[in-house]
Amino acid sequence: MTSKVYVALRVKAAPARAFGAFVEEIGAWWRPNPLFQTTPRAPGQLAFEAGEGGRLTETLANGKVFEIGRILHWAPPDRLVFSWRQANFPPDLHTEVEVRFDPIGEETRVSIEHRGFTRVPVESAARHSFPDAVLQMRLADFWRSQLAALGAGV
Numbered sequence: 373m374t375s376k377v378y379v380a381l382r383v384k385a386a387p388a389r390a391f392g393a394f395v396e397e398i399g400a401w402w403r404p405n406p407l408f409q410t411t412p413r414a415p416g417q418l419a420f421e422a423g424e425g426g427r428l429t430e431t432l433a434n435g436k437v438f439e440i441g442r443i444l445h446w447a448p449p450d451r452l453v454f455s456w457r458q459a460n461f462p463p464d465l466h467t468e469v470e471v472r473f474d475p476i477g478e479e480t481r482v483s484i485e486h487r488g489f490t491r492v493p494v495e496s497a498a499r500h501s502f503p504d505a506v507l508q509m510r511l512a513d514f515w516r517s518q519l520a521a522l523g524a525g526v
Contacts, residue, residue, distance in 0.1 A: 376487035377512045381519040383480050385526040387473040390480040391449035393526045394471060395420040401518075401525040408514050411438045412459040420454075422446070428454050441466060449473055456486065465491060482522065484515045 383390050393401070404415035416432040418440070426443040441455035450473055455466040467488035474481045489507065502510065 375490040376485050377489075377508050377515065378483065378485045379512050379515045379519060380481050380483035381516070381523055382476060383482055383519075383523040383526050384478070385480055386449075386478075387475050387480045388449040390482055390522075390526055391452070391473045394473075394482070394522060395422065395448075395452065397525060401521045403517055403521050405514050405517070407510055409459050410440045410457070428456075441469075444468070445470075462493060467491065482519055484519065486511060486515060 399417045416430040424446045428440040445453035452471045470485045472483045
């Protein structure tokens, strides 16, 4: 299996607006997905803490906070890289998500590269017993859905 999934979508916004919407408004546009849950409970509210070392968290209705990942690279309005952890990942396992915001005329191409699923053991529940190609297709569908929701919100 290749170790990454890449998806991209153009949004009708400048890179600064697209970057801002991605990190500051993620709680408004994010769409939970049962295959790629970040917590084992009902979905909560996602939020980024700005800057390198900041966290991507999900706050549940009961107030409990689950850390999905840490910001590894923070370069507004061009690039964001953060670690990613799902509830059903083995302990201490993270993958990595890179988001780029490239100007294309009056729009911005927002691209997401999610890498590192080869580190998720074959027997892990995070793979849902899918063969590698199916898992990657589902992961790509997940990120396309998220980008479409972002695009509708900017």
